[in-house]
Amino acid sequence: MAVSVPSLDNLYQKPRSLWADALRRLSRNRAAMLGLLVVLFYVLLAIFAPLIARKNPVEQTSGNSLRPPVWVTDNPKRMPNPENLFGTDTNGRDILSRLIYGVRVSLIVGLVPQLIIVTVGITIGLISGFAGGWLDNLLMRITEIVAAFPDLLFIITLTVAFRETTFGKAFNGLLLIFTALAAVGWTGMARLVRGQVLSLKEKEFIEAARALGIPIPTILFRHILPNTMAPIIVAISFSIPGLILAEAILTFLGVGMRPSVDPTNGLPTSLGQMMSDGFSNLSSGPWMLLFPVVMISTLVLSFTFLGDGLRDALDPRDSG
Amino acid sequence: MTSLPPRSGDGANLIEVQNLEMHFPVTRGIVFQRKVGTIKAVDGISFAIKKGETLGLVGESGCGKSTTGRAILQLYRPTAGSVIFEGQDLTQLKGDALRKMRRRVQMIFQDPYASLNPRMTVGDIIGEPIRVHRLREGRAVRERVEELLGLVGLNPAFANRYPHEFSGGQRQRIGIARALAVEPQFVVCDEPVSALDVSIQAQVVNLLEELQQKLGLTYLFIAHDLSVVKHISDRVAVMYLGKMVELSEGSKLYSMPLHPYTQALLSAVPIPDPKVELQRRRIILEGDVPSPLNPPSGCHFHTRCPIMIPKCKEEDPPFTDYGDGHFAACWRARESAELMPTVARKQAEMLAARISADIAKVKSKTG
Ligand SMILES: Nc1ncnc2c1ncn2[C@@H]1O[C@H](COP(=O)(O)OP(=O)(O)OP(=O)(O)O)[C@@H](O)[C@H]1O
Ligand SMILES: [Mg+2]
Numbered sequence: 017m018a019v020s021v022p023s024l025d026n027l028y029q030k031p032r033s034l035w036a037d038a039l040r041r042l043s044r045n046r047a048a049m050l051g052l053l054v055v056l057f058y059v060l061l062a063i064f065a066p067l068i069a070r071k072n073p074v075e076q077t078s079g080n081s082l083r084p085p086v087w088v089t090d091n092p093k094r095m096p097n098p099e100n101l102f103g104t105d106t107n108g109r110d111i112l113s114r115l116i117y118g119v120r121v122s123l124i125v126g127l128v129p130q131l132i133i134v135t136v137g138i139t140i141g142l143i144s145g146f147a148g149g150w151l152d153n154l155l156m157r158i159t160e161i162v163a164a165f166p167d168l169l170f171i172i173t174l175t176v177a178f179r180e181t182t183f184g185k186a187f188n189g190l191l192l193i194f195t196a197l198a199a200v201g202w203t204g205m206a207r208l209v210r211g212q213v214l215s216l217k218e219k220e221f222i223e224a225a226r227a228l229g230i231p232i233p234t235i236l237f238r239h240i241l242p243n244t245m246a247p248i249i250v251a252i253s254f255s256i257p258g259l260i261l262a263e264a265i266l267t268f269l270g271v272g273m274r275p276s277v278d279p280t281n282g283l284p285t286s287l288g289q290m291m292s293d294g295f296s297n298l299s300s301g302p303w304m305l306l307f308p309v310v311m312i313s314t315l316v317l318s319f320t321f322l323g324d325g326l327r328d329a330l331d332p333r334d335s336g
Numbered sequence: 337m338t339s340l341p342p343r344s345g346d347g348a349n350l351i352e353v354q355n356l357e358m359h360f361p362v363t364r365g366i367v368f369q370r371k372v373g374t375i376k377a378v379d380g381i382s383f384a385i386k387k388g389e390t391l392g393l394v395g396e397s398g399c400g401k402s403t404t405g406r407a408i409l410q411l412y413r414p415t416a417g418s419v420i421f422e423g424q425d426l427t428q429l430k431g432d433a434l435r436k437m438r439r440r441v442q443m444i445f446q447d448p449y450a451s452l453n454p455r456m457t458v459g460d461i462i463g464e465p466i467r468v469h470r471l472r473e474g475r476a477v478r479e480r481v482e483e484l485l486g487l488v489g490l491n492p493a494f495a496n497r498y499p500h501e502f503s504g505g506q507r508q509r510i511g512i513a514r515a516l517a518v519e520p521q522f523v524v525c526d527e528p529v530s531a532l533d534v535s536i537q538a539q540v541v542n543l544l545e546e547l548q549q550k551l552g553l554t555y556l557f558i559a560h561d562l563s564v565v566k567h568i569s570d571r572v573a574v575m576y577l578g579k580m581v582e583l584s585e586g587s588k589l590y591s592m593p594l595h596p597y598t599q600a601l602l603s604a605v606p607i608p609d610p611k612v613e614l615q616r617r618r619i620i621l622e623g624d625v626p627s628p629l630n631p632p633s634g635c636h637f638h639t640r641c642p643i644m645i646p647k648c649k650e651e652d653p654p655f656t657d658y659g660d661g662h663f664a665a666c667w668r669a670r671e672s673a674e675l676m677p678t679v680a681r682k683q684a685e686m687l688a689a690r691i692s693a694d695i696a697k698v699k700s701k702t703g
Contacts, residue, residue, distance in 0.1 A: 229438035
């Protein structure tokens with residue numbers, strides 16, 4: 017019998033997994049690559065903040081307050097200090113250094129609750145979708161109830177209620193924010209995963225695995241889960257900016273992160289806090305608001321570009 | 337209304353299906369589900385398949401062919417009936433015993449695109465069941481995978497590739513290799529060529545035939561029209577709305593169909609002869625296929641039957657042997673041959689002659 021070969025050069029090509037294909041498509045998407053670059057830049061800033069920042073972000077220097085950025089030299093009464101590239105705030109703290117640490121907090125807020133959301137969401141979605149029946153029914157009713165909470169109101173209530181406890185004070189209040197954001201954030205992920213599992217469950221390759229006597233845990237983790245990853249990744253990249261903005265809003269409202277004056281603290285301030293400070297000093301030092309706003313917008317926008325690119329690259333409809 | 341399973345006198349049966357029923361409940365409501373009806377996808381069918389035999393199973397879309405195959409393999413747990421495979425009732429098996437049993441009975445799926453996990457390499461797809469059932473260990477798994485790829489006519493070097501790099505026909509071969517990986521005795525082929533290009537269909541059917549001879553496999557070969565099963569099947573069964581209406585040796589079913597539904601199906605088989613094609617008359621069935629939710633009373637076919645009598649509305653005809661293992665479920669089976677329109681009868685005879693000539697040709701080539 018003839019051995020069927022698609023074509024000879026095909027035989028010598030490297031095998032292409034769907035992931036490799038997606039990566040190739042992603043790398044051709046300019047906006048997504050720009051987004052990725054900016055995100056990577058911010059991630060590096062966050063990781064190496066102590067090495068990059070030339071000043072301590074909470075160090076106050078008297079007589080050095082409200083200095084404009086170095087290139088703003090039109091006010092002879094207030095000349096910039098060449099040591100403070102982006103100027104200083106009302107307490108004479110270096111804005112650039114604070115921004116670098118602020119990005120650190122924003123990224124952590126984007127990622128840590130995300131980890132909890134993904135873990136809880138995948139677990140509930142997998143169980144619900146695969147088990148079906150009364151268990152699915154129960155889990156989905158719980159999910160609906162949680163999803164029906166007014167998010168921000170719930171988070172504010174929670175943070176206000178626990179603010180003065182040790183738990184509320186841990187990591188300058190960040191732990192409380194993580195918990196609050198994750199507590200209401202997992203429902204979308206759970207529904208997404210459940211929907212994916214429901215449609216995958218009907219696919220013939222899952223039926224084939226069952227017919228072959230593959231054990232159920234193997235079917236779940238080797239056959240179903242890897243096939244839900246693409247939409248999960250896209251959902252994550254869209255949900256990170258939401259979390260970052262949520263923290264900024266909470267802190268702006270005064271129920272989020274607590275300011276720290278401890279010079280050894282690794283998480284001294286957040287972009288939300290800097291925006292809040294800047295807002296109250298808008299007329300005397302507009303740069304105090306401008307820089308954190310630019311920073312947070314580029315961060316959010318980059319994640320959105322990346323998410324868009326990932327969605328297009330991972331779309332199984334044009335895999336080929 | 338139980339009828340005995342058609343047993344053939346000679347040769348041992350590998351698999352015996354008795355009064356198999358697969359009813360799906362139809363429910364309404366979100367929190368409290370009320371049962372509002374039952375889809376009788378398979379409604380009490382009985383048949384047996386001998387070792388090494390191919391039983392063709394044909395019928396229109398939605399008549400319950402796939403469901404029959406899945407219920408036999410316990411992919412759906414049948415609501416009633418038994419499936420005796422080598423003396424064991426598969427419907428009674430559970431848990432690990434069932435999982436171990438699974439490697440003896442396999443399935444080849446209709447859709448070559450949906451039936452392979454897109455995130456796994458071909459080597460993993462075929463190798464996984466070998467590892468799970470501990471048929472080989474370590475490096476030997478890889479060797480076995482390559483051997484299987486060769487067996488289905490694929491280059492063994494393709495083991496590290498992904499399904500989307502292959503054409504439909506090649507994927508179907510991968511699906512066949514995966515089913516064979518667990519060394520089954522019985523394989524349900526669920527329309528294995530329906531989704532393929534016509535030019536490739538014959539190749540895959542030939543491969544299945546070759547493998548059957550090499551490995552001594554027994555097939556239940558599902559198709560939605562008679563022309564696809566004519567080459568490969570020893571016996572052919574016809575289904576209509578969850579019931580088996582006729583079962584017989586292939587040549588006899590084509591030359592002397594007893595059930596009016598089989599006659600109608602046969603009249604629709606294209607004959608590759610322009611002269612015959614010109615005078616062909618199809619028996620056009622009136623009306624649509626009734627829904628398997630609330631099927632008609634009595635004989636399910638009576639709403640569309642051209643030779644219906646009042647009795648058909650009231651009583652369900654038993655699946656009876658009309659001689660030499662030619663089973664039919666029709667009150668008028670004895671007279672139906674005479675009642676069949678002459679043109680259609682001539683056509684059936686010609687088709688039967690053609691098929692036996694074809695088979696003789698193929699046999700003389702291979703033998
Ligand atoms: N899991 C299920 N739940 C409810 N109804 C089902 C289920 N599976 C099949 N059915 C119904 O059972 C009937 C028979 O379906 P089945 O897939 O066996 O038909 P088929 O003969 O294989 O058709 P086709 O030629 O289209 O593959 C259909 O009416 C279908 O809607
Ligand atoms: Mg089918």
